Amino acid sequence: MRLVDAHLHVVDPAFPLVPNDGFVPDPFTVADYRARVAGLDVVGGAVVSGSFQAFDQTYLLDALARLGPGFVGVTQLPADVPDAEVLRLDAAGVRAVRVNLRRGGSAPLADLDRLARRVHELAGWHTELYVDGRDLAALAPVLHPLPQVVVDHLGLHADGLPDLLALVETGAVVKATGFGRVELDVADTARQVLAVDPGALVAGTDLPSTRARRPFADTDLDLLAQAAGEHAEAVFEGNARRLYRLSPPPPQP
Template sequence: MSTFTKDASWLDWHPSPSKPTFVVPKGAVDAHCHVFGPGEEFPFAPQRKYTPCDASKQQLWHLRDYLGFSRNVIVQATCHGADNRALVDALEAAKGLARGVATITEDISEAELDRLHAAGVRGVRFNFVKRLVDALPFDTLKRIADRIVTRDWHIVIYFESQDLPELYDFFTSLPTTLVVDHMGRPDVSKPVDGDEFALFLKFMTENTNVWSKVSCPERISIAGPINGYQDVVPFARKVVEMFPDRVLWGTDWPHPNMKSHMPDDGKLVDMIPLFAPTTELQQKLLIDNPMRLYWSN
């Protein structure tokens, strides 16, 4: 049990998700998930914006097996700041079945970067969602990008669709592979063929180093879970069909900062064939792409 008291409004992860009807192919990767603490062993950062429930590596492995996945990509949770100990612990315990995306500061030593790489880290994440950060990390990210490009690491960027116009030139100046979280959180109340989403598609079309996760319909949907987040499907399917070799999928377990409801992870898995309707697209989305990005070096 954590010595930290979770936020009063915090929603815990689903205790008994449904068994998916969609059977993922053998070797499938959940390419976006997190571990929280446990806080007693891996304390949450003093500067955190939220205090979550505990969500351990063992609980993540249980979900992985239950849903039928073989591997995980664990993304450093913002509640841990740049203290990557919980992430490294999970990666080392996974014995090669997990890779990681860390949070680092520009004063990190080469020796520490080496240690993270040995543990399985292959990328770093930067948050450009204005309500979640005190300042946008332009200068820091550029300096870090110049250091990690030689390691063949990538950068995961999290932003919202309305902010892409002002971020576009900066993102296209970065030298590494970029992985966009959750399709840049499109506004699904607007047309899938409208100008706002067209800019995101242009971003991917004109910059072949840009990948996207087609994840988190529960965060993007306006209609919500009652209709199965169907308003997100056209957006995700377009990204998958246009860029089949540069897309990833993940559960986002344990779903940090969900306010309206807690998604059923089994039902999220059942959305995969709506995003990637053919066996070939599913193979790329769930196996070929994450293995190439995370396990090739």
């Protein structure tokens, strides 16, 4: 099954890296990514900025140029980023801003509402959140009114599932990624999200699985495909194409 990999990281030491709590990840270049997914039918994806990349854009623009058509960026920006910079990044293929509430390195929570609305109005971007689902109830007054929100890694914890599903009801999208990070039943969580909205789940590898208890395995996609059932094609490709405004795929031969 073709995959638009909705969550991957590129760690290239040729570009600035910022220690996060003293941690700097091992290199994982575009070449490393291509080699790791060579056995998968990856037809596009989203390169996501990590806490250790802060507001650097040079690595991301280089990665997008190397990966080519079908790949977009999810970046971190300060709330006072100039309009011209957002539009420059949009032209280069960036499609979303990330706010990392778990690890830091991004704009803080206090700037979330203003930043999310600005980038949406300027360039049609959505906002992606690395957040523990157990914090979603307290964040609901901020998150529910936003134009488009995406939650990473299934919200991480089973105790946050009711609040995650409530957010999906307002139009949020959930990434079925990072299974080595989560404390929940992946298949059950995926099915519950799809029951609320079949368009609300996207799949990804989370490579190179930095700081996860275990790295991504190809069998993670098998588990997700089984859980998604009739919605598998949408979860693996169609939903992400719509979310990231990717061109339709070429016709199958």
